[in-house]
Amino acid sequence: MRPGGWKTSFGIRLLLFVLLGLLFYIAVDSRVIPQTFNVQLGAVSEKTIYATEQYQNAIETEKVKEEAARRVQPVYSILSMKNEQLVEAIIAKLRQINADDQLAAADKVNVFRSVFPTMYNDHAEMLYGSIKSSDPANEPLLNEVKAALRDQQYRIPEEVYFKLPRLSKEDLDAMEPVAIDVVGRLMSDQLLNAQTARARVAELVNTSTLTKNTTREMVQEIARFVITPNKFANQKGTEEERAKARENTKPVYINKGDVLIHKGELVTEETYERLKAMDLLKEKVSYLPQLGLIVLSGLLVLSLFMFIRQSEQPIRTGNVQLLMLVLIYVLNVAGMKIVALGQNLEYSNIGYLAPVALGAMLITILIGMPIALISSVIFAILASIIYNQGSVSLFDFRYGLPALVVCLTSIFAIQRAHQRASILKAGIMVSLFGSITIVALIFLDNIYSRTEIILAFAFSVSSGLLTAVLVIGLMPFFEVAFGILSPLKLVELSNPNHPLLRKLLTETPGTYHHSVMVGNLSEAAAESVGANGLLCRVGSYYHDIGKTKRPSYFIENQTNIENPHDSIEPSLSKSIIVAHARDGVEMLKEHNMPKPIRDIAEQHHGTTLLKFFYFKAKKLQQEGEEPIPEEEYRYPGPKAQSKEAAIIGIADGVEAAVRSLRNPSIEQIDTMVRKIIKERLDDGQFNECDLTLKDLETIAKTLNETLLGIFHSRIEYPADTPAASTDAKEAKQA
Incomplete structure (x- = not known):
């Protein structure tokens, strides 16, 4: 395992990705790979099996459809029989035959016996032709009409044929309108059986204008002969309606979670087919899913x-x-x-x-x-x-x-x-x-x-x-x-009411102001290179929290007092200054502060050299003594491990250095910023973080711009050249 333990182990990383794949597999396997059962037809089911998805019950659906079809009433076709035309043709034929003096009465009787059926059949054939032309495919209706006209044809009594030759032209003229009216009135109804209409003929004729018994009797017989059914069962139409009923019937579904078969229940053929249709049988194993x-x-x-x-x-x-x-x-x-x-x-x-x-x-x-x-x-x-x-x-x-x-x-x-x-x-x-x-x-x-x-x-x-x-x-x-x-946690930590920040403000106001300034500088610099600006700002607030243990030993808190470092050994001063990083980490741990904040407090100075006390110690060193190694006057580190810690370290040094200038100019600020960055770069303080030279250049420019805004009213602008004067005006306007 590489240094860093499991946190950087390739094996652990591979295992985590495998666990992710396993999670994806388990999450959807029940949808993609349904459970199957070993069920035998005619045997008893060992388990209660539930439907894994909504499934159409074909057998029940078919039963419901057939029931709906059975409830459909037969469809009938109402045809226009035009039987009044047959009445006119019969009366005309009677006039013609009765007017023929060369035919004997007996011969006329024989003619009437053959003419009436012939005229009926001719009229029927004409009707069949109209049905064929209007609906050629409806052969069942045509057959139904033929059967009805054949089976319900009226048979004229034999004695009527002997009475027909006796009718005069005047009788026939009187009979025709009455016969047409009676037939028309009765045929206006829907007649499935002609006999019902024929039973009413006598009533209608007897109330007509005819006065002779013979003419009334002949009109009755002619009307009964002409009346036919006009309502016929339409088999094709009925089947179409039944088909529509089947089609409009909603399928019967077995819903997901419904019991297909209970434990101990006999597996019928219907149940077996249902399980098979839902792919719940272990008939053949497929590993493709x-x-x-x-x-x-x-x-x-x-x-x-x-x-x-x-x-x-x-x-x-x-x-x-x-x-x-x-x-x-x-x-x-x-x-x-x-x-x-x-x-x-x-x-x-x-x-x-x-x-x-x-x-x-x-x-x-x-x-x-x-x-x-x-x-x-x-x-x-x-x-x-x-x-x-x-x-x-x-x-x-x-x-x-x-x-x-x-x-x-x-x-x-x-x-x-x-x-x-x-x-x-x-x-x-x-x-x-x-x-x-x-x-x-x-x-x-x-x-x-x-x-x-x-x-x-x-x-x-x-x-x-x-x-x-x-x-x-x-x-x-x-x-x-x-x-x-998280950003939310960082915002909470930046609250001035946090105990550590209140302690920093009340006990070391100079350090608090310094920390706020460092936060502003580091946040802008971090955002310019894609680092976490919010972390830099909040981390800056806490980076010098260790100074609260010995506040008077730090220059920003030395207001109207002597500098205690003037009266103590450089080595002791060094120990006090260096200790603020370690003390800060301990205080942050006591308050359960997140590790990134503790790391910033520990790493913001890296292993930099305390030059003032180092050179002071060298100056006080007696002749002949061994040279003092630089390592004794360096911070213990570690060096900055992240961009944020390195940026705060730069901002910390820049803010302290610029603050020491009484009336900083633009050139002084720029020189100071670049000098601090270069010194840290040459000292190897950025070797363990991923800041590039391009990042350092961007940070330098951003710090210059930010400091220009902070010290705007105090910066002295050179006025030796017109160009410099112009720059000053533009800066003031900004």
């Missing part, structure tokens, strides 16, 4: 690894931060899985309640925004699988898209948060944008009921608030367990 899930988990881990590799945060090499990331993933996935249990209770939209943004928000605050962005994508993918219900594809965008939106919203809402209240505001933003996304999806889908819409909206709003509550509750745990200095 497992392989696919392993590959998917590996891809998710690889994508996360690549983002971590490109990150400039400590997680790039530190296992502590990686362990914290794994723990955040575990908490987020656990929350998602717990909420998913509600889907088995028929709350299909409960997935919107999941605090998916919890992980994204914690990662943004504790680790960094880039890792939070890729994590948001991963959380969205997991949500689209975990909450998938009945979707054809593996991923259900109805949950994946809202999860991505709330995660991204939480990142941008919380990235610059410096107060705990900001977390609650971010939670409200999550609720708002999550609800908007869900409403948009509902409008697009347009299949939700009002109850489902209300529940989805309520779940979404609750999710944002639940996320905020969880983040606020979990933040102290991560800050203490992992020694994390």
Whole structure:
């Protein structure tokens, strides 16, 4: 194991990434790889088996459809028979035959016997032709009409044929309108059976204008002969309606979580087929889903690894931060899985309640925004699988898209948060944008009921608030367990009412003012090179807290008193000055201050040389004595291990040096800043942090600009040249 123990161990790092992959696999394996059972047809089931997803019960669905089809009433077609035309044709034929004097009465009787059926058949054929032309494909209706006209044809009594030749032209003229009227009136009704209409013929004829018994009798017989059914069973139409009824019948579903078979119950063929259709039988083992899930988990881990590799945060090499990331993933996935249990209770939209943004928000605050962005994508993918219900594809965008939106919203809402209240505001933003996304999806889908819409909206709003509550509750745990200095914690530590800062202000006001000035300088310098400006500012407040043990030995606190160092040995002065770093670390530990703050207090001087006391000691050294080694008058270190500690060290030296100048000029400030940076660079004080020469140049410029603002009213501007005069005017205007 490399120096640094498990915190930098490659083996531990590899193990953590493997655990992440295992977490992804476990999170979705129940959705991708359903449980199977060893069930035999005709045997007794050893377990109670539940439906793993919503499944259409084909047998019950078919029964319901057939029942709906049976309830459909037969469809009838009402045809226009045009029987009045047949009446006119019969009366015309009677006129023609009766007017023929060459035919004997007996011959006329024989003609009538053949004419009436022929005319009936001709009229029927004409009707068949019209049916064929209007609906050629409806052969069943045509057959139904033929059968009805054939079976319900009226048979004229034999004696009627002997009476027909006796009818005169006047009789036929009187009979025709009455016969047409009677037939028209009776055929206006829907007649499935012609006999019902024929029974009313006598009543209508007897109330007509006809006075002769013979004509009334002949009209009755002609009307009965002409009347036919006009309502026919339409088999094709009936089948179409039954087909529509089957089609409109909703399928019968077995819902997720319903019992398919109870323990000890006999496995019937229907149950066996149902289990087979839901892929719950161990008929053949396929490892392809497992392989696919392993590959998917590996891809998710690889994508996360690549983002971590490109990150400039400590997680790039530190296992502590990686362990914290794994723990955040575990908490987020656990929350998602717990909420998913509600889907088995028929709350299909409960997935919107999941605090998916919890992980994204914690990662943004504790680790960094880039890792939070890729994590948001991963959380969205997991949500689209975990909450998938009945979707054809593996991923259900109805949950994946809202999860991505709330995660991204939480990142941008919380990235610059410096107060705990900001977390609650971010939670409200999550609720708002999550609800908007869900409403948009509902409008697009347009299949939700009002109850489902209300529940989805309520779940979404609750999710944002639940996320905020969880983040606020979990933040102290991560800050203490992992020694994390979040922006929120830093802001709390910068409160002037903190006991150490109050002690610094009341006992060493000079040091307090110095620390505030160093904080302003270091924050600006840190932000110019991408370091943590807030950490520099707060760390500066505490970097000289050790001076409170012997405040009078430090020049900024020596107001109207003699300098005690003038009367003591240089070695003792050195010990007192050097001790303030060690004393500060001890005081910070006593108040449980985070390690980054303690490190700044310990490292801000590095191993620099106390030149004044070193040269004083050399001056007091007697001739012949061994030379005093520089190491005795150096700070014990360690050297700055981070950009922030190095920047505070520079700002500390610059502030003290510039403060010693009575009326500093721009050139003096610039010379002083660059001299201090160069001396520390030449002394190797930046060898153990990752500040580059370019960073040092940027820091120098930023410190000059900041000091220019601080000492604006005191800076003397050279007036020897017009150019210098112009520069002075511009600076004053700024």
